[in-house]
Amino acid sequence: EVKDWALSRERYWGTPLPIWLCQNRQNQISRFANTGTNIKNQKFCNNIKVIGSLKELEKLSGRKVKDPHRPYLDKITIKCDRCGGKMTRVPEVIDCWFDSGAMPFAQQHYPFENKNLIDRRIQFPADYISEAIDQTRGWFYTLLAIATVLGYEAPYKNVISLGLVLDEKGEKMSKSKGNVIDLWLMTAKYGADVIRWYFFTINQPEDPKLFAERDLDRVVKRFFLIFWNSLVFWETYQKNAKRKTSAFAAPSPKLWSVGDKATADKQNLKLKNKSKNILDKWIVSRLNTVIDETTKLLDAYQIVAASRGIEKFIIEDLSQWYIRRSRRRFKPVSEQLLSKESRQDFEAAERTLAWVLLETAKLLAPFIPFLAEEVYQKLKPKKAPFSVHLV
Ligand SMILES: [Zn+2]
Structure with missing residues (x-):
């Protein structure tokens, strides 16, 4: 219309x-x-x-x-x-919405400057834009209208249209009804990452969010504590590892800058001495599958499926299967009774768990930037890029 x-x-x-x-x-x-x-x-x-x-x-x-x-x-x-x-x-x-709609051209000072960026389609159209559903006749429309009038194709390839946040009965929040939730209060209580994860996983982006505080609490118990406790488990036992050098081969700092795919591959840390234990092989294989699936889903803007996939991996595969099945490998009866074989097995498990947590932190970085950084800082080798957001 x-x-x-x-x-x-x-x-x-x-x-x-x-x-x-x-x-x-x-x-x-x-x-x-x-x-x-x-x-x-x-x-x-x-x-x-x-x-x-x-x-x-x-x-x-x-x-x-x-x-x-x-x-x-x-x-x-x-x-x-x-x-x-x-x-x-x-x-x-x-109308100021004209200015907003002129953004793809105005931000480049087109056509007076940066003609190539638009004419050669270097920065046009945008990969995606995102706003709430009320912008259907607002910004989403004005961007499209102005580009069309100027003879261009649609100025964006994808639209992530977000549903509105309502109260738990599905009613609009308003001061007069007294059902407004204070975002800052929720952020102070649960942290911004918990709220992010709630929005990513609760339902599809365009669906209205019937907000109830207990759902944030569920996110903490269901996912955050499981992930955090997996790290705590590793921290508790890694002290027994006698290795002097890092478990991972760090890339040269020269390779940290953002580059093409080949450079990006070289930037990745590599797991030294791959384990022959079936549990280690299995969790690394599952991890690689999840990395592959998450990448494909995010490329297709399937945010809910991507975040739920990572969550399922951490809860079921990492915590309930890998860590639970590997407990005995981490907790030898006593140091003296430890055979050379079980020490090697312990170190393989310790190294594998560290590797999986580190890679999972990288996977989670776009979703929950703070917790991902915290986990990365605890695991990263000294020479690795100083932030998870740079790998
Ligand atoms: Zn006149």
């Missing part, structure tokens, strides 16, 4: 509407018009000029345009080519 877009707004601040009217006519339409005037008996010029560029305005007015904003632009007048009268700019500005 596309309705006509009433482009003008009666505001002071905004992009000036580039329309000049012969003042005779302006007397007629001005909302300040003296109602006592007998309009019928007057002859109006009706001349309108829509200005297409600063150059055109300078040519018609004979003046240099130093500042294209109000109030400076309003002082520029044009001599009417029909009646010789004075033409002035109409007082209205353009």
Whole structure:
């Protein structure tokens, strides 16, 4: 349903509407018009000029345009080519949604600069845009309308349209109803990452979120504590490992900069001395599958499936199967009774768990940046990039 877009707004601040009217006519339409005037008996010029560029305005007015904003632009007048009268700019500005919709071009100062970025499709169209569902007739529309009018294709390839956050009964939050949830209070109580994970996993992005605080508590117990306790488990037993060097081969710092796929592969840490234990082989295989699936899902903007997949991996495969089945490998009866074989097995398990946690932190980094960083900092080799967000 596309309705006509009433482009003008009666505001002071905004992009000036580039329309000049012969003042005779302006007397007629001005909302300040003296109602006592007998309009019928007057002859109006009706001349309108829509200005297409600063150059055109300078040519018609004979003046240099130093500042294209109000109030400076309003002082520029044009001599009417029909009646010789004075033409002035109409007082209205353009709807600010026009400015938002012009973003793909305006941010590049197109066409005055960076022509290649748009013309060669280097930064146009955008891979995706995201806003709440109420922007369907707002920003999503104005972006599309302006690009279409200018003769371009859609300015975005994907739209992630988000549903609104409602109260747990499905009603809109409002101060008068007293059902507003304070986001800052929730953030202070649970942390921003818990709220993020709640939104990623609760339902599809476009579905309304019937917010109940107990769901945040569930996210903490169901997922965050399981992941955190897996790290604590590793920390408890890794002290028994006698290795002097890191379990991982760190990449050269020269390779940290963002580059192509080949460079990115070289940046990855490598697991030294791969274990022959069936549990280790299994969890590394599961991890690689989850990395592969998550990458494909995120490339397709399937955020819910991606986050739920990681969660399932951590709860079921890592915690309930791998760590539970490997407990005896981590907890030898006593140091003295430890055979060379079981020590090797312990070190293989310890190294594998560290590796899986480190790789999982990388996988989680776009979703829960703070916890992912915390886990990465505890596991990363000294020479590795200093943040999980740089790997
Ligand atoms: Zn005129």
